[in-house]
Amino acid sequence: MVEYRASKKSTCRICGSGELVRYLSLGDQPPSNSFISQAEIAAEQAFPLDVYLCMSCGLSQLLDIVSSEDIFDDYAYLSSTSRALCDHYQEMIDNVLALLKPPPGSLVVDIGCNDGITLNCYPAGSYKTLGVEPSSAGEYARERGFEVVDRFFNEQCGRDIAASHGKAKIVTATNVFAHVDDIVGFAAGIRELLDDDGVFVIEFPYLVDMIEALYFDTIYHEHLSYLSLAPLDRLFADTGLRAFRVEKTDVGASGPALQLFVCKRDAGYENDPSILEMRDAETAWGIKRIETYERFAGRVRETGDALVTLIRDIQKHGGKVAAYGAPAKGNTLLNFIKANTSLIDVVAENNELKIGKLTPGTHIPIVSDDDFMAGGYSHALLLAWNYLDFFLQKSAFIKDGGKFIVPVPKPDIRP
């Protein structure tokens, strides 16, 4: 069993301010991917899952940091298994190549390269590609022929790569930034690595979307920052960089995200109107006003209560309720509503590594799809709600007359 260590920050991850206000508490929760066996219950650890707003720069963040010696993840997600993601990153790389037109042989780097999904989007043989990946997924990128640096990216790492490989024309980091504790060191590493006319593209889930659509189950310990343009403007200004263009994307099941294009402060890229528009929109929305977030927290609590009431009501009328899918984020929701086996009998899952284990914190047994189908359930709480359309069309449960309970933004029964 993995042992976790916790530490608590007292200052903002971006600007260092100590003026931090807690606006949402989801309770003490184990790390979202720490599925356990019956024998491990006694030793299970839980840590506060609380979100704070920095009143100075507007960054929403966790201050309780949970880490473990073991960064290898049994459930490591291999990006390239998703066709939609491959297409999405191809479009991103095509866009940045069209914008920058780097000369052949230029260095292009992907940080958090996973199995090489983004590096694979560059025309073969045209550029020097390099991945940075501290987790075991980097092995898959190596098997595909990519050079991979096995380190956490920071200022020193950026400097070392620039010394050994030269400066980079394009650096990409998708779904990485929000997971980095030393975000200032990461940005400083980008400054060291980037060529004078180089472009850094980051993609991350957008805070405003999370709050508007009530995706509070995307809050979990590994996800340290909930990003928007305002605090990132501050970060880049502090590190000699500049965001010059922003695009909204929707990566299918991965949900809405922002793509931010960043260059060195004095590079020749003019600020695109999209940057000014988003700054104004965030100010009008209330990105630094605590009331914006307190309203969100109120809606989260209402949704949790409504969900429990709905499930109890189904049970009162003779229904039988399980949950469907055991993604990491499902555990935020289950722990928040204090689910147990009187509320949810079992969780159906097709990942062999999870079947037979218990959900972290709530200890609900995870069973195979076959066992779930044999259980005679009338309703299933859809924890992987981002795949709703797919499951409505394809799942045997729905074809058999079953109903999904979709938890957010408002508990709803489908079809």
Ligand SMILES: [Zn+2]
């Ligand atoms: Zn701050």
